[in-house]
Amino acid sequence: MEKSDFYLNKIYLFLALFLPISLLIGNAVSKSTQLLIIIIFLITCYLNKNFSWIKNRYFFLLGIIWISLLINLLFAKNMNLSFLRNITFIENIFFIFALCFILKKKKFFNLIFFVYLIIVTVVAFDIFFEFLTKKNILGFQSYDPNRISSFLGKELKIGSFMLGFSFISICYYFEKYLNKSIYYKFFGFFLLIFFFISILLTGERANSFRAIIFLFLFILLSKKKIINHKKILLMIIIILTIFIYFFSEKIKYRFNVILIPISQIGLTETFKETQHGAHFYAAIKMFKNNPLFGVGNKNFREECAKKEYENNNYKRTAERCATHPHQIYYEFLSEHGLVGTVIIFSIILIVLLKGFKIYFENKNSIHLASILFILTQFFPLIPSGSFFTSWGAAIFWFNFSILIFYNNKFKGKI
Numbered sequence: 001m002e003k004s005d006f007y008l009n010k011i012y013l014f015l016a017l018f019l020p021i022s023l024l025i026g027n028a029v030s031k032s033t034q035l036l037i038i039i040i041f042l043i044t045c046y047l048n049k050n051f052s053w054i055k056n057r058y059f060f061l062l063g064i065i066w067i068s069l070l071i072n073l074l075f076a077k078n079m080n081l082s083f084l085r086n087i088t089f090i091e092n093i094f095f096i097f098a099l100c101f102i103l104k105k106k107k108f109f110n111l112i113f114f115v116y117l118i119i120v121t122v123v124a125f126d127i128f129f130e131f132l133t134k135k136n137i138l139g140f141q142s143y144d145p146n147r148i149s150s151f152l153g154k155e156l157k158i159g160s161f162m163l164g165f166s167f168i169s170i171c172y173y174f175e176k177y178l179n180k181s182i183y184y185k186f187f188g189f190f191l192l193i194f195f196f197i198s199i200l201l202t203g204e205r206a207n208s209f210r211a212i213i214f215l216f217l218f219i220l221l222s223k224k225k226i227i228n229h230k231k232i233l234l235m236i237i238i239i240l241t242i243f244i245y246f247f248s249e250k251i252k253y254r255f256n257v258i259l260i261p262i263s264q265i266g267l268t269e270t271f272k273e274t275q276h277g278a279h280f281y282a283a284i285k286m287f288k289n290n291p292l293f294g295v296g297n298k299n300f301r302e303e304c305a306k307k308e309y310e311n312n313n314y315k316r317t318a319e320r321c322a323t324h325p326h327q328i329y330y331e332f333l334s335e336h337g338l339v340g341t342v343i344i345f346s347i348i349l350i351v352l353l354k355g356f357k358i359y360f361e362n363k364n365s366i367h368l369a370s371i372l373f374i375l376t377q378f379f380p381l382i383p384s385g386s387f388f389t390s391w392g393a394a395i396f397w398f399n400f401s402i403l404i405f406y407n408n409k410f411k412g413k414i
């Protein structure tokens with residue numbers, strides 16, 4: 001190995017290890033880390049005269065999404081709002097293949113996932129610590145007494161972090177250590193439940209629902225080698241979820257805000273009384289007014305202020321404006337229209353279906369975790385962050401890179 005390759009690989013590895021920590025520090029640091037990973041990757045490819053990944057079918061498919069975003073620019077109400085986000089989407093594609101490149105090295109692969117497992121264990125412990133003491137181990141305190149912020153301080157999205165990194169890390173543990181002894185197996189299940197409970201304790205309703213869906217699907221679809229007694233584990237998960245709901249006033253309050261009105265006036269009327277309902281009406285009205293291409297990426301925040309998107313049947317219609325509609329389907333339909341929505345969802349669906357097919361042939365738990373994470377991001381009705389924001393996108397595309405890595409690996413493309 002040439003000296004330049006040696007040093008580049010060391011930097012590459014450090015950046016990959018640092019990725020989840022960068023997300024805990026903040027947007028600027030995480031974005032810089034992703035850009036550095038991409039730069040090191042491209043330099044490595046240039047020095048080794050190896051750009052074969054450009055011929056990969058997934059590069060082509062993701063490239064179609066980028067082209068659709070370039071077309072979206074032409075129809076944006078305010079092109080200045082969309083321009084940077086649409087043009088730089090290609091960074092996500094480079095990021096995916098940069099991670100696939102480093103994961104090919106077995107030593108790096110094992111070290112990366114081992115370190116990630118340690119990081120998410122520390123974060124999960126910190127969530128429990130803050131839940132019990134009202135402050136995390138660094139002294140940070142959430143401004144909302146019913147929600148946990150952990151290392152993110154004022155940002156109430158630590159559940160997204162745990163959902164994105166914890167299950168994929170514990171699946172690495174299962175693949176690596178499950179056969180060593182019965183004690184390793186019990187410890188693995190302890191960690192799995194520990195991570196799951198930590199997500200529930202954050203008070204993030206959407207991510208709690210996603211975690212429940214994820215875990216149920218994981219238990220049902222995982223190989224018998226990992227989970228022999230699926231019904232028993234499912235019962236444990238159900239009992240733990242019910243126990244936390246009834247014995248934590250914070251969690252009960254967070255969920256009763258939604259559950260009690262639904263039981264009293266029904267789902268539709270409850271929805272109309274929420275801010276998400278006001279977002280929904282504005283987003284759907286935008287889609288109806290601009291059915292083919294939407295109002296343009298990142299344009300919801302500006303378009304929603306117009307009087308035509310006001311509807312007094314929605315209690316919080318005065319609060320309909322936000323940076324995005326807080327639900328992935330509303331975001332895509334309102335900002336990308338039918339054309340953009342069909343293109344993006346079709347390509348993600350193609351990759352997911354291919355992933356499921358390959359998983360059932362090879363039964364790798366890490367692969368399954370990446371598939372289920374992507375799948376849970378697209379469940380209807382559950383609120384979400386913006387698909388394109390850098391913090392959430394980093395977690396999404398990290399999991400997508402694992403999905404593509406295994407899709408390629410088991411088909412001899414890596």
